Amino acid sequence: MATPTGFEEVGTPSRQDGVEIVRYQPRFQPGSRSERRARRIVRSLFGVSGAAAAGSVVAYLTVPSESATPVLGAAVALTLGTFGVALISWSKLLLPLELAVEQRRAAPTKPPGLRRLTRRPLLTGGLALGVVSLGIPFAARLLRNPHTPTDDRVPLSPSEYTGWHPALNDNQPIRLVREDGRPIRPADVSVGGMVTAFPGIPGGASNRYADSPTMLIRLRPEEAARLRENLYELNRDSMAGDFVAYSKICTHVGCPASLYEQQTNRLLCPCHQSQFLVTDNARPVFGPATRSLAMLPIAVDGDGYFVATSDFKVPVGPSYWER
Amino acid sequence: MMTPLRTLRDKVFPDHWSFLLGEIALWSFVVLLVTGAFLTFFFDPSMEQMTYQGSYTPLRGVEMSRAYASVLDISFEVRGGLLIRQMHHWAALLFIASIALHLLRVFFTGAFRAPRRFNWIVGVALFWLALLQGYTGYMKLDDALSGTGLRVAHALMLSIPVIGSWLASNVFGGEFPGTVIIGRLYLLHLVVPLAMLGLIAAHLFLALRQRPAQWTGPGRTRRNLVGQRYFPRHALRQGGFFLLVSAVIAAMGGLFQINPVWLYGPYQSAVVGAASQPAWYLLFLEGSLRLFPAWEIRFAGYTIPPYFWAGVVFPGLLVMLMLGLPLLDARLRRDRGVHHLLQRPRDVPVRTGLGAAVVAFLLVLTLAGVSDVLASTFQLSVDAVTWAGRVGLVIAPPVVYWLTHRIALGLQQHDRQVLANGVETGIIVRRPDGGYQEIHQPLGPAALDYRGTPVPKKLNRLGPPGPALRGFFTPIEQPAAPPDHRPR
Numbered sequence: 001m002a003t004p005t006g007f008e009e010v011g012t013p014s015r016q017d018g019v020e021i022v023r024y025q026p027r028f029q030p031g032s033r034s035e036r037r038a039r040r041i042v043r044s045l046f047g048v049s050g051a052a053a054a055g056s057v058v059a060y061l062t063v064p065s066e067s068a069t070p071v072l073g074a075a076v077a078l079t080l081g082t083f084g085v086a087l088i089s090w091s092k093l094l095l096p097l098e099l100a101v102e103q104r105r106a107a108p109t110k111p112p113g114l115r116r117l118t119r120r121p122l123l124t125g126g127l128a129l130g131v132v133s134l135g136i137p138f139a140a141r142l143l144r145n146p147h148t149p150t151d152d153r154v155p156l157s158p159s160e161y162t163g164w165h166p167a168l169n170d171n172q173p174i175r176l177v178r179e180d181g182r183p184i185r186p187a188d189v190s191v192g193g194m195v196t197a198f199p200g201i202p203g204g205a206s207n208r209y210a211d212s213p214t215m216l217i218r219l220r221p222e223e224a225a226r227l228r229e230n231l232y233e234l235n236r237d238s239m240a241g242d243f244v245a246y247s248k249i250c251t252h253v254g255c256p257a258s259l260y261e262q263q264t265n266r267l268l269c270p271c272h273q274s275q276f277l278v279t280d281n282a283r284p285v286f287g288p289a290t291r292s293l294a295m296l297p298i299a300v301d302g303d304g305y306f307v308a309t310s311d312f313k314v315p316v317g318p319s320y321w322e323r
Numbered sequence: 324m325m326t327p328l329r330t331l332r333d334k335v336f337p338d339h340w341s342f343l344l345g346e347i348a349l350w351s352f353v354v355l356l357v358t359g360a361f362l363t364f365f366f367d368p369s370m371e372q373m374t375y376q377g378s379y380t381p382l383r384g385v386e387m388s389r390a391y392a393s394v395l396d397i398s399f400e401v402r403g404g405l406l407i408r409q410m411h412h413w414a415a416l417l418f419i420a421s422i423a424l425h426l427l428r429v430f431f432t433g434a435f436r437a438p439r440r441f442n443w444i445v446g447v448a449l450f451w452l453a454l455l456q457g458y459t460g461y462m463k464l465d466d467a468l469s470g471t472g473l474r475v476a477h478a479l480m481l482s483i484p485v486i487g488s489w490l491a492s493n494v495f496g497g498e499f500p501g502t503v504i505i506g507r508l509y510l511l512h513l514v515v516p517l518a519m520l521g522l523i524a525a526h527l528f529l530a531l532r533q534r535p536a537q538w539t540g541p542g543r544t545r546r547n548l549v550g551q552r553y554f555p556r557h558a559l560r561q562g563g564f565f566l567l568v569s570a571v572i573a574a575m576g577g578l579f580q581i582n583p584v585w586l587y588g589p590y591q592s593a594v595v596g597a598a599s600q601p602a603w604y605l606l607f608l609e610g611s612l613r614l615f616p617a618w619e620i621r622f623a624g625y626t627i628p629p630y631f632w633a634g635v636v637f638p639g640l641l642v643m644l645m646l647g648l649p650l651l652d653a654r655l656r657r658d659r660g661v662h663h664l665l666q667r668p669r670d671v672p673v674r675t676g677l678g679a680a681v682v683a684f685l686l687v688l689t690l691a692g693v694s695d696v697l698a699s700t701f702q703l704s705v706d707a708v709t710w711a712g713r714v715g716l717v718i719a720p721p722v723v724y725w726l727t728h729r730i731a732l733g734l735q736q737h738d739r740q741v742l743a744n745g746v747e748t749g750i751i752v753r754r755p756d757g758g759y760q761e762i763h764q765p766l767g768p769a770a771l772d773y774r775g776t777p778v779p780k781k782l783n784r785l786g787p788p789g790p791a792l793r794g795f796f797t798p799i800e801q802p803a804a805p806p807d808h809r810p811r
Binding site for chain 2: 159211
């Protein structure tokens with residue numbers, strides 16, 4: 001029977017290890033021109049790869065560090081790539097065409113040892129129970145209770161206070177400061193402007209008090225009036241003149257909700273696009289957030305700087321089970 | 324000389340481009356191990372604060388953690404460090420992308436069916452571990468972007484009912500961000516690859532023992548395997564392919580910038596940039612966080628926040644669905660057989676349609692994960708884009724299911740038409756009675772049955788107009804004479 005694929009049987013089909021080689025055909029007459037050409041291609045690819053490898057070493061030693069990354073990357077890529085192409089062309093150009101057929105063996109059954117083990121549910125169940133009951137006391141010793149106070153100055157669990165808690169400052173109100181520690185005066189903020197404020201305590205701007213960053217906003221007078229009308233009972237006396245301070249930590253999943261759109265009076269969280277209305281207690285008006293941003297009660301102290309009269313009155317940031 | 328090695332040497336491997344996807348994953352994992360080993364020499368997982376004094380001027384004098392500073396050192400001081408770091412990152416992206424495509428290939432061709440059900444589960448575990456590994460990889464650099472990502476992870480842990488605050492507090496060693504999380508992420512990033520190595524070994528061992536499934540075709544049955552022996556051809560190609568994958572990763576690492584953390588600055592809880600997004604492979608979770616409505620359940624002083632459903636339950640369900648797929652498929656199709664022949668997606672229209680619907684769902688979520696970028700690029704309102712995502716999430720999957728199902732049925736029908744009538748030639752003749760008719764080139768002496776094999780749809784060299792002649796400037800072969808060419 002003629003084979004339409006261009007393969008031809010060479011000798012009789014050979015068979016070993018359950019594999020039958022149906023067709024096996026050299027691509028060339030030995031020593032023919034096309035064979036020499038194919039060999040030349042593969043050989044020169046190996047040659048290029050070798051040269052590129054040498055080039056990579058030279059590049060590693062000599063190229064100045066500003067341009068080392070692209071030069072080294074290109075040289076290594078050339079080395080590996082030409083070597084890979086050489087191997088593939090070897091198989092495609094030089095190796096004989098072949099078609100082999102392997103007979104599948106019947107599906108292996110489950111090893112008997114495993115079956116014997118799973119047939120004893122009492123044994124495995126008892127083992128599991130033992131491990132678990134031994135583990136519980138160990139785990140209980142290791143686990144940290146999130147509701148125990150960690151700072152001896154504040155008798156609260158760490159999730160219940162922020163860096164604005166007066167106990168962190170000998171029960172004195174804490175100043176609102178910039179990132180570099182400079183306190184903020186009302187005149188520092190232009191009308192319709194926003195400043196990110198941190199608690200004026202040691203390390204107040206650091207990640208140690210990651211829940212404390214606060215947005216100090218100076219509203220236009222008519223908008224401040226509207227906010228004063230809308231204030232929640234909880235937030236009474238929290239504003240200082242036309243100034244209001246909201247927690248910067250989004251009540252969705254805790255990103256800094258820091259984009260303040262002056263015209264619409266909205267705060268936008270750039271992570272998940274929750275939007276909060278500044279003139280209404282920073283109530284969420286769009287997006288996945290469910291709670292208002294906490295308002296920090298502020299006042300101006302005797303030296304004319306902003307202070308927080310107390311900590312936030314509700315937990316800041318994301319909701320959780322026992323909130 | 325009947326050694327295991329010789330049996331391996333003579334094993335037959337079928338050949339198809341789609342079988343290479345898993346191989347790309349394997350080789351990028353090897354690159355990840357090598358480049359990762361290099362990086363462990365220089366990365367310092369400490370969150371202790373220090374002042375940067377290295378050679379990158381814009382950050383000199385800035386307070387940052389040792390972890391972030393050591394990443395800057397890898398990028399700017401270590402010779403070849405940036406190349407290796409970028410190769411590591413690109414290899415990770417390639418790894419995850421190729422695993423995802425490999426999973427889709429296995430799904431749409433039915434290669435997950437018995438007896439390969441357990442190996443599918445191993446593959447799914449590897450996929451999710453790869454996502455976790457990618458996440459811990461770029462989280463532990465402690466730059467502004469990674470800190471924001473950690474904050475989200477912290478909130479997702481907190482959101483779990485009853486145990487949330489215990490879990491978050493124990494993982495982070497206290498309040499967010501604490502001082503231990505980078506070290507723990509780093510430990511996880513070193514341990515997970517060991518688990519993956521074991522799973523990959525199991526995956527390959529099972530695949531080798533069960534022998535690969537093959538496409539249907541002439542001479543191929545469920546009892547045999549038609550292809551080429553492992554040695555020398557398959558081995559040579561595999562080696563070449565490994566080097567090619569490494570070369571592509573090296574070229575990308577050298578030429579294309581990825582994750583330039585020095586531009587983001589160290590993590591500060593008050594700082595975030597616009598367009599803060601996770602890596603593309605986690606965008607579907609970001610999208611689900613963005614699209615899920617603000618539905619919070621509050622009762623008796625307890626709260627279940629909305630992102631619990633979007634960020635914990637949803638991926639959990641996805642994992643369950645993927646793990647349970649082989650059993651679900653066997654149950655729904657009442658299929659108890661053992662399969663060694665792959666299915667063409669068109670031949671299982673319902674499964675193909677459902678798979679496409681799930682992919683559409685994930686794609687809508689992925690697009691929603693970049694909703695702010697879409698809004699600013701196309702000058703749209705963020706609210707409108709969010710709503711489009713919410714509506715799209717409901718509408719896209721059924722529409723895609725219906726379309727895919729129709730297309731699959733149409734392709735099936737066309738295959739059968741060609742087998743019955745022959746290949747369309749595009750030649751229209753006028754019949755003696757005045758009507759017009761297209762000439763078909765028959766495929767055989769009689770109508771053929773469909774056997775799950777690709778059907779020729781184009782004229783071959785037996786018919787007009789003949790194939791293009793080989794040769795670049797001049798033909799290097801003679802045109803074949805049409806078989807029915809007879810002088811009139």
